[in-house]
Amino acid sequence: MPTGTFHLNGKSVEFQPGQSILDAATDNGIKIPTLCYLKGATPTGACRMCVVEVAGARSLIAACSTPAADGMEVWTDSERVHRSRKLTVELLLASGNHNCLPCEANGNCRLQDLAYHYGITDIPFPITPQPHPTEDDNPFIIRDFSRCILCGRCVQACNEVVVNRAISYGYRGADLKIVAGTDVPYFESDCVFCGQCVEVCPVGALIEKKSKFMGRSWDLKKVRTTCPYCGVGCQQWLHMNKDGKIAKITAVEDGAPNKGRLCVKGRFAYDFIYSEDRLTTPLIKENGEFREASWDEALDLVADKFSELKEKYGPDSIAGVSCARSINEDSYQMQKLFRSVIGTNNIDHCART
Amino acid sequence: MFLCIGTNMTEAHPVAATFLKNAVRGGAELIVVDPRKQPLVSFATLHVPIKVGSDIAFLNGVMNVLISEDLYDKEFVSSCCVGFEELKDKVMEYPLNKAAELCGVSEDMIRDVARRLAAAESCMLCYTLGITEHTCGKNNVMSTANLQMLLGNMGIECGGVNPLRGQNNVQGACDMGALPNVFPGYQAVTNPDARAKFEKAWGVEKLPDKNGLMIPQMMEGLVDGAVKAFYIFGENLANSEPDIAKVERELEAAEFIVCQDIFPTETTRFADVIFPAAAWCEDDGTFTNSERRVSRVRKVSNPPGIAKPNWWIFREIAKRMGHAWASESSMEIWDNEVSVLAPALVGIKYRRIEDDGLQWPCTHEEHPGTCFLHQDGCFTCGLGKFNPVDWTPPAEVADDEYPFVLSTGRRLYQYHTRTQTGRSGMNFLLPEETADISPADAERLGIDHNERIKVRSRRGAVEVKANVTEQIPPGMVWMAFHFRENCANWLTNPAFDPDTLTAEYKACAVTVEKL
Known part of the structure; x- marks a missing residue:
């Protein structure tokens, strides 16, 4: 299909058929602020942050959910647009508890950024206390409804991105709330704790519990790695704190193969590496009990025993199983040890199970 | 269209499943072939609840319809494949009434599947261990390939036979030659040219020229004395192998x-020496996923105590046995050895996979990687060969004494023997094992949901909580192997596929007893 042309802030620009004003503007280098917009999901137009002025339209319209049209005249930067967006932010700030000081999202919060952008110092409306108590009854996700701005990104992510269909909007009007199942805790619902809702929450309403007090967002350093669980090989960001500990894990957006998604294990089951149970020193069994040993002693013992058995019974008297969890380089080294040093092809791993 | 057979993707490969669910939302058809009404079924156009272990009968039945009704891809078959007549002869032995009886679904359903597959522009076949963990595992795999070749669903992006690998780096461990018959890059140890190549690269005189032992043979060798020493790297065999009592007798018998x-x-209890190793996050390296994508793994912490990287430990043993290895880091091992020696990995270097990984084959340093194999019907081996196979029953089937079929697998909230997930808070979500049974059987035996019951096989017995669920058809019990006390592997049958020696984790006979 041929591209169309519309007027963006007085300039004639192209758009792809079916493209929203928001996407067309982004493609043409014009940034429109958003809160509820979630890439890859159906736009909901819920937050009204992306409103723009369209010539001939009576009211401001949401750029995320309105398709660009040939000849349309769009203004993204007018006084009227800014007034409306600022008002939206002020209303959201008044809609609950948006005290940034104790909030884990501090420094990584779109609402905070927008409030700063619009220079909001006072909230000209009475602050509405939120009636819903915080849900903190599982080890992974905290749901703080007092910070929820009802943007619905979590609902979109759950239903359209990971399609776990666990959460939705509940109640109506001023009672509107994001609910799991029939408004039960995550743990009692169909939620599978993939945490995609946390990943997309633009504020501090959904928080990784393990990350709490582990480090401020601006102090965390992101390191890319690959998940250690199943064969999908999801790409993760390890958010490392100043003590060199993982504060949280998020998905690499647009990274292959997972395109910004993780599951419960990839997102939350990482702290086994810090377990007190870890093996920390070589161990040698003597009289049925393990005792600590130095590397030299343990390595010499194994090398001598292998040499002795090889001499006495031949190299095929030694067999090894490699690890399908560890890195390629480790499996390479192990088969090289067996083939080139011990002299046997008795090397396998759980390949076929 | 997707045909998912023997894959509980939403639990075992959750993120892969999200893309499949996206496609279904976008209009793709999904056929789920699985005895259990597992979570993917709620997204399926059609659920085909075949009996445990009847996959070949089902697939042969489908192919019978495709050939009888002239619905197969004749152009692909004639130009890209060989052995069609043999396949035809074989699947003609599986008329619908026979196939339907063997796999326990209706003739109409098999015909419906065949016609839907034929009508689809393309179909991606996905399988996991539901296909391989049978005494006929290899033949099951052949059968899925026969079907996809017959439909011309090979060498295209949304087609193919796609095994979802169970573990993060099982693909990589194969690629690296941690197998008894091949060097890194699938070069046969029996091939003199391959041996000469590796002898030169590794600076040794004579590499062994016959295939080595597979895991079950190694373990049996511990008992008959053929194997004296056993080096177990990162495997909890005492929980993960079938028939734990047998496995422990074998480990007990080892000299060293x-x-x-x-x-x-549970396995380190049997060790004479334990080496403490660096974990994920404590070493740089690479993993290779199910789509053959080599991705970076990065070090962010030091190992605890004096634990060391695994590659270092192997290098130190080699040194003490008189071999000095040059590579001193994972990057040197990969860039200077692996990707030099394995032809499909030549183009993959650490500097090229800083961000997204590369999918092999990647044969030179400008190569973009390969998203799918056998493009345009050009099979790696030339023409695609049909391998007609017969259905064979599981080694142990339900009888009067043990009237239930036990099938096993993995659950979403734990991973394997829980060494990692059991120490990451996951016990909150799944604190104990259950035996999943059907409401009909529960009612017949007077068993309540969550009641403790005994599941017994010819190998052993476990006490476990009953989980009465519509997921399970009557006559079946389903369990996982995450928990020691009531691990399914006290019960599973150490019967193996004759070629691959993969154990039949998916089928054995048990009783279900009220306590």
Whole structure:
């Protein structure tokens, strides 16, 4: 299909058929602020942050959910647009508890950024206390409804991105709330704790519990790695704190193969590496009990025993199983040890199970 | 269209499943072939609840319809494949009434599947261990390939036979030659040219020229004395192998066991020496996923105590046995050895996979990687060969004495023997094992949901909580192997596929008893 042309802030620009004003503007280098917009999901137009002025339209319209049209005249930067967006932010700030000081999202919060952008110092409306108590009854996700701005990104992510269909909007009007199942805790619902809702929450309403007090967002350093669980090989960001500990894990957006998604294990089951149970020193069994040993002693013992058995019974008297969890380089080294040093092809791993 | 057979993707490969669910939302058809009404079924156009272990009968039945009704891709078959007549002869032995009886679904359903497959522009076939963990595992795999070749669903982006690998780096461990018959890059140890190549690269005189032992043979060798020393790296065999009592007798019989691990496990109890190893996050390296994508893994912490990287430990043993290896880091091992020696990995270097990984084959340093194999019907081996196979029953089937079929697998909230997930808070979501049984059987036996019951096989018995669920058809019990006390592997049958020696984790006979 041929591209169309519309007027963006007085300039004639192209758009792809079916493209929203928001996407067309982004493609043409014009940034429109958003809160509820979630890439890859159906736009909901819920937050009204992306409103723009369209010539001939009576009211401001949401750029995320309105398709660009040939000849349309769009203004993204007018006084009227800014007034409306600022008002939206002020209303959201008044809609609950948006005290940034104790909030884990501090420094990584779109609402905070927008409030700063619009220079909001006072909230000209009475602050509405939120009636819903915080849900903190599982080890992974905290749901703080007092910070929820009802943007619905979590609902979109759950239903359209990971399609776990666990959460939705509940109640109506001023009672509107994001609910799991029939408004039960995550743990009692169909939620599978993939945490995609946390990943997309633009504020501090959904928080990784393990990350709490582990480090401020601006102090965390992101390191890319690959998940250690199943064969999908999801790409993760390890958010490392100043003590060199993982504060949280998020998905690499647009990274292959997972395109910004993780599951419960990839997102939350990482702290086994810090377990007190870890093996920390070589161990040698003597009289049925393990005792600590130095590397030299343990390595010499194994090398001598292998040499002795090889001499006495031949190299095929030694067999090894490699690890399908560890890195390629480790499996390479192990088969090289067996083939080139011990002299046997008795090397396998759980390949076929 | 997707045909998912023997894959509980939403639990075992959750993120892969999200893309499949996206496609279904976008209008793709999904056929789920699985005895259980597992979570993917709620997204399926059609659920085909075949009996455990009847996959070949089902697939042969489908192919019978495709050929009888002239619905197969004749152009693909004639130009890209060989052995069609043999396949035809074989699947003609599976008329619908026979196939339907063997797999326990209706003739109409098999015909419906065949016609839907034929009508679809393309179909991606996905399988996991539901296909391989049978005494006929290899033949099951052949059968899925026969079907996809017959439909011309090979060499296209949304087609193919796609095994979802169970573990993060099982693909990579194969690629690296941690197998008894091949060097890194699938070069046969029996091939003199391959041996000469590796002898030169590794600076040794004579590499062994016959295939080595596979895991079950190694373990049986511990008992008959053929194997004296057993080096177990990062495997908890005492929980993960079938028939735990047998496995433990075998480990007990070993003269010398070395374990290399990050935690003490049920298996390290049998060790004479334990080496403490660096875990994920404590070493740089690479993993290779199910789509053959080599991705970076990065070090962010030091190993605890004096634990060391695994590659370092192997290098130190080699040194003490008189071999000095040059590579001193994972990057040197990969860039200077692996990707030099394995032809499909030549183009993959650490500097090229800083961000997204590369999918092999990647044969030179400008190569973009290969998203799918056998493009345009050009099979790696030339023409695609049909391998007609017969259905064979599981080694142990339900009888009067043991009237239930036990099938096993993995659950979403734990991973394997829980060495990692059991120490990451996951016990909150799944604190104990259950035996999943059908409401009909529960009612017949007077068993309540969550009641403790006994499941017994010819190998052993476990006490476990009953989980009465519509997921399970009557006559079946389903369990996982995450928990020691009531691990399914006290019960599973150490019967193996004759070629691959993969154990039949998916089928054995048990009783279900009220306590």
